[in-house]
Amino acid sequence: MDFITIVFLVYSVLAFYFLFLYILIYFQNRKKVFYTPPITKKYSLSIVVPCYNEEKTIEKVIKNLLKAKYDNLKKIILVDDCSTDNSYKIMKKYAKKYPNKIIAVQTPKNTGKASGAKNYGAKFVNTELIGFTDADSYPQRDAINYMIGFFDDKKIGAVTANVLVQNRDKFILKLQSLEYKVIKFTRKLLEFIDSIYVTPGPLAIYRKSAFDNVKGFDEKNLAEDIEITWHLQYEGYKIKMAVPSRVYSVAPSTIKDWVKQRNRWNIGGLQCVNKYKKVFGKKGTLGNFIVPLFISQWIIGLFGLFILGYKIIRTIILKYLSVSYSVQTQTTILNMKDINFTVSVLVFFGLVVFLLSSFYTIFILLNVKEKQYKKENFFTLIFYMIFYLLAYPIILLISFIKYLKGDIKW
Amino acid sequence: MLNNKKRVFWEALLLTLLIFLIGMLIGVLSENSRMRSVEEYYIQSEISLIDILTLSNLANLDDANCDNLINSNINFANRIYDEAKLLEKYEQAGKINENIKIEHKKYDVMRTLLWINTMRFSEVCKNNKVHIIVYLYESNTKDLTKKATNTVWSKIINDLKERQGNEIILIPIAVDSDLISLNSVLENFNISSYPALIIDDKYVLEELSSVEEIEEFF
Numbered sequence: 001m002d003f004i005t006i007v008f009l010v011y012s013v014l015a016f017y018f019l020f021l022y023i024l025i026y027f028q029n030r031k032k033v034f035y036t037p038p039i040t041k042k043y044s045l046s047i048v049v050p051c052y053n054e055e056k057t058i059e060k061v062i063k064n065l066l067k068a069k070y071d072n073l074k075k076i077i078l079v080d081d082c083s084t085d086n087s088y089k090i091m092k093k094y095a096k097k098y099p100n101k102i103i104a105v106q107t108p109k110n111t112g113k114a115s116g117a118k119n120y121g122a123k124f125v126n127t128e129l130i131g132f133t134d135a136d137s138y139p140q141r142d143a144i145n146y147m148i149g150f151f152d153d154k155k156i157g158a159v160t161a162n163v164l165v166q167n168r169d170k171f172i173l174k175l176q177s178l179e180y181k182v183i184k185f186t187r188k189l190l191e192f193i194d195s196i197y198v199t200p201g202p203l204a205i206y207r208k209s210a211f212d213n214v215k216g217f218d219e220k221n222l223a224e225d226i227e228i229t230w231h232l233q234y235e236g237y238k239i240k241m242a243v244p245s246r247v248y249s250v251a252p253s254t255i256k257d258w259v260k261q262r263n264r265w266n267i268g269g270l271q272c273v274n275k276y277k278k279v280f281g282k283k284g285t286l287g288n289f290i291v292p293l294f295i296s297q298w299i300i301g302l303f304g305l306f307i308l309g310y311k312i313i314r315t316i317i318l319k320y321l322s323v324s325y326s327v328q329t330q331t332t333i334l335n336m337k338d339i340n341f342t343v344s345v346l347v348f349f350g351l352v353v354f355l356l357s358s359f360y361t362i363f364i365l366l367n368v369k370e371k372q373y374k375k376e377n378f379f380t381l382i383f384y385m386i387f388y389l390l391a392y393p394i395i396l397l398i399s400f401i402k403y404l405k406g407d408i409k410w
Numbered sequence: 411m412l413n414n415k416k417r418v419f420w421e422a423l424l425l426t427l428l429i430f431l432i433g434m435l436i437g438v439l440s441e442n443s444r445m446r447s448v449e450e451y452y453i454q455s456e457i458s459l460i461d462i463l464t465l466s467n468l469a470n471l472d473d474a475n476c477d478n479l480i481n482s483n484i485n486f487a488n489r490i491y492d493e494a495k496l497l498e499k500y501e502q503a504g505k506i507n508e509n510i511k512i513e514h515k516k517y518d519v520m521r522t523l524l525w526i527n528t529m530r531f532s533e534v535c536k537n538n539k540v541h542i543i544v545y546l547y548e549s550n551t552k553d554l555t556k557k558a559t560n561t562v563w564s565k566i567i568n569d570l571k572e573r574q575g576n577e578i579i580l581i582p583i584a585v586d587s588d589l590i591s592l593n594s595v596l597e598n599f600n601i602s603s604y605p606a607l608i609i610d611d612k613y614v615l616e617e618l619s620s621v622e623e624i625e626e627f628f
Contacts, residue, residue, distance in 0.1 A: 001506060016425075016429055020426055021419065024425070193415045193419075317554050318558055325561075329619065329620045331569060331621075332569070342500060345436065345506060348433055348436060
């Protein structure tokens with residue numbers, strides 16, 4: 001058996017393992033996936049909204065929060081990170097209109113990242129719970145209500161929501177919309193093994209005491225939402241996800257912005273792995289699952305990319321040489337007899353992995369119902385399964401190089 | 411609760427191993443089935459070759475026997491050429507069982523014997539008008555230039571065979587099977603690199619040539 005065959009089989013085994021893990025978790029917990037505990041106590045809550053140059057979206061975010069059904073939302077703290085547009089002006093307008101509900105503050109100087117603005121806003125919070133939402137994210141009116149009940153369990157440090165894509169007019173946005181649904185559903189499944197690894201910025205609520213215990217967000221980390229989750233896990237807190245709690249977020253609409261976002265997430269992930277590598281193999285699910293999962297994703301992604309790249313380059317060179325020699329000797333370039341229809345066992349494994357992944361993705365899409373949006377079409381699904389996911393390892397490589405070069409900026 | 415959470419990891423692992431083993435079993439059975447069909451073809455071909463060798467060992471080869479011998483060799487060469495193509499496809503698809511390489515080697519021995527036999531009848535049967543084309547190549551090369559050259563040579567000799575039909579006996583042999591008999595025969599030809607084409611045991615082509623250029627040697 002050659003080396004490439006062994007690598008392919010190892011990858012197939014890993015793919016099977018994670019697919020079966022998620023499928024088994026789902027079947028063992030399917031009645032609890034969409035469940036959220038009822039509100040027995042109305043914890044006091046403040047929401048912090050960090051903002052930098054979001055004049056186009058901040059007003060709608062403020063209006064959405066004002067319409068929130070949760071009636072113990074004490075304060076909405078709008079934090080302007082020294083924007084150069086009219087964001088702060090809009091914030092002050094609403095703070096003046098709703099002086100008992102809204103506070104508009106500005107950081108002393110631009111912090112350069114969301115974590116800085118968030119930590120600054122947290123200083124103004126004295127409620128039992130502290131929530132954060134991005135200045136381009138729109139929580140639904142009942143989003144907070146679905147999250148509160150989880151905090152009756154004292155071990156819960158944070159609750160995250162179901163982040164979906166707001167804008168879907170471009171193809172890249174349709175792909176992200178599909179991707180977000182798959183990621184979010186999978187994240188809920190990870191909750192059942194205490195392995196939620198991120199509380200995304202669009203909407204997350206933390207127990208204030210837990211937030212203070214971990215000293216807020218790590219301002220050195222590009223993905224502060226991942227870092228705080230790992231920190232909470234490290235301190236023994238549990239993280240939950242409220243699937244019915246929906247927040248619609250503006251996703252990157254150009255490839256350049258998409259790559260920038262993913263680089264930030266990947267580099268932030270690497271920073272977290274570096275910070276928490278000491279717990280590898282120890283300390284509950286953080287050390288025994290989350291950290292190993294992140295490390296193995298990097299290794300599998302980068303190694304797989306090199307192998308795939310090697311095979312593709314060799315195939316291209318071989319085809320180029322064959323074609324040019326065929327032209328020189330006036331021989332047919334391609335003949336039907338040249339195509340080998342005899343399938344190998346690797347094709348069988350590849351096909352089974354692809355089919356299982358497709359069923360998993362389709363199952364998720366069928367379960368995440370959105371009245372206001374049309375369902376994803378078949379072409380988007382196929383493109384996502386075959387091409388979009390292939391971009392991940394390439395972005396991983398770019399992120400890895402940036403990380404090694406110390407190019408760590410928002 | 412914690413035990414239930416840990417249990418799902420083990421359950422997933424067991425399920426993975428089960429599916430993986432089933433897949434490997436299907437792969438092994440499928441490759442073994444192909445190997446058996448190749449072995450059956452080989453046995454048939456072996457019988458034909460022994461038959462031909464017996465004929466060629468007749469003390470006096472008159473014209474009638476020469477015609478029989480030449481036709482038998484042509485038909486035999488055609489058959490093992492087709493079987494070789496099938497074997498090549500099975501070899502490409504075979505990822506678990508390496509035994510198919512042994513079948514390849516057995517066919518190389520058979521083809522070497524065929525080649526030696528054609529050399530003999532060429533000397534004895536003076537009226538022979540059939541051309542012997544021996545294609546020598548390295549089957550296990552990783553060199554992309556050689557692989558591309560192999561691919562194109564295969565197409566050229568295939569085209570040549572289609573044009574010339576039974577006017578040629580085509581014998582492709584892998585030179586990296588480490589066969590003593592083949593290595594001995596090859597010492598008579600000063601071949602510096604492979605792939606190479608030997609025409610009528612006289613002319614050696616080491617550079618790619620078109621079908622028309624090869625036909626000029628006939």
